[in-house]
Amino acid sequence: MPKDRAPTRIQKKNRAAILEAALNVFSAHGFRGATVDQIATEAGLSKPNLLYYFPSKEAIHTALLSGLLEIWLAPLHDLDADGDPMEEILAYIRRKLQMSRDLQRESRLFANELVQGAPRIHESLSNDLKTLVDEKTEILTRWMDQGKIARLHPYHLIFSIWALTQHYADFDVQVRAILGDEDPFEGAEPFIDTLYRKLLAP
Amino acid sequence: MPKDRAPTRIQKKNRAAILEAALNVFSAHGFRGATVDQIATEAGLSKPNLLYYFPSKEAIHTALLSGLLEIWLAPLHDLDADGDPMEEILAYIRRKLQMSRDLQRESRLFANELVQGAPRIHESLSNDLKTLVDEKTEILTRWMDQGKIARLHPYHLIFSIWALTQHYADFDVQVRAILGDEDPFEGAEPFIDTLYRKLLAP
């Protein structure tokens, strides 16, 4: 294991390569389905070399997840209480959908984990995520009280946004099996936009 | 392997026990994460005994999936071109949500498979599923043409129903981490019902 001084050039490069490779492999096969060898090869390292940088498979997974959680929640974090309600929400949705397209691997990484009961990030959900969501649903509720948007169950409103946007990343195969050549996101964006405009209209 | 005559009493019982156990294990851990031993134990059999009924782990998985696909698609199959458009769609959604609650394991089984690219059911998607969806979107399009429901992209309308309902089964941990003690489905039903009434109103 490298000493915990300032990371060397090589350390930086290899750690990054490992996390990048791990994202590919874990998101495609899940934790159990991924092998250390696979990750090492994809990172251009030997297995013992990889284990020189991370003490275990589990450690790679954990590092990856906690590193990405922030990115994953950023759009919700940006929801601004002082902005125009409808525009804020629609902007959030748009960003979330964009992430589904551009960060499919990340979405699948979380999906894999969640479908199997989130054994490794259960704590983050109950703490970081719950806190953030509570903070933002409070804003939503205020907007509803002010008649700026329709009154709805705020938690389920959030769930619906997650469901509708992440569906396109997580279940991409299914979507493409049905749409054929049509680009999923081309149709998804206006559809979801319309949906929320109708739903949220006071 | 048992001869392919009429199945004996014991064969019936054990096959059923194996599939039931396999549903538990595969849905909770995914294909790769499940072990034959685990399934055997949960079915109350020894591993070689289990392999007397199914030739391989893969065979169990396949039998399970293909057996369940029919059940899974039944609600959509029931969508009746001659019924009242709005009521037909809302009934479909309600049944789908009910399935998310009552058949969580089944939902997760498919979710696990889909998130990882559906390596084992890709064909079913492109054939059975695609055919059924095409058949039903045609009905939806007709209803839109007749002005019975709002004009929307029919495929994405279907996707949205799948996403919104299955989210509660597949990502149950996340939903519960946020809702706390509140029953997810109690709030989900009216929320989703309202959503589609607003969305589909012509």
Place this chain on the structure above:
DNA sequence: TCTTGATTTGACCATCTGGTCAAACTCACG
């Protein structure tokens, strides 16, 4: 250039896992 810590690797290990097999046991039916 030399030295020292950082990096890399081949060989190895224990365990897990899917699957096999021959022998033992059980059951239904004549």
Place this chain on the structure above:
DNA sequence: CGTGAGTTTGACCAGATGGTCAAATCAAGA
């Protein structure tokens, strides 16, 4: 009963997999 087919199992195997370790190689500062 007796018997043959149906059922069950302990012992076993080969390959995969996570992880270890000592030795070899490399890189950068004195």
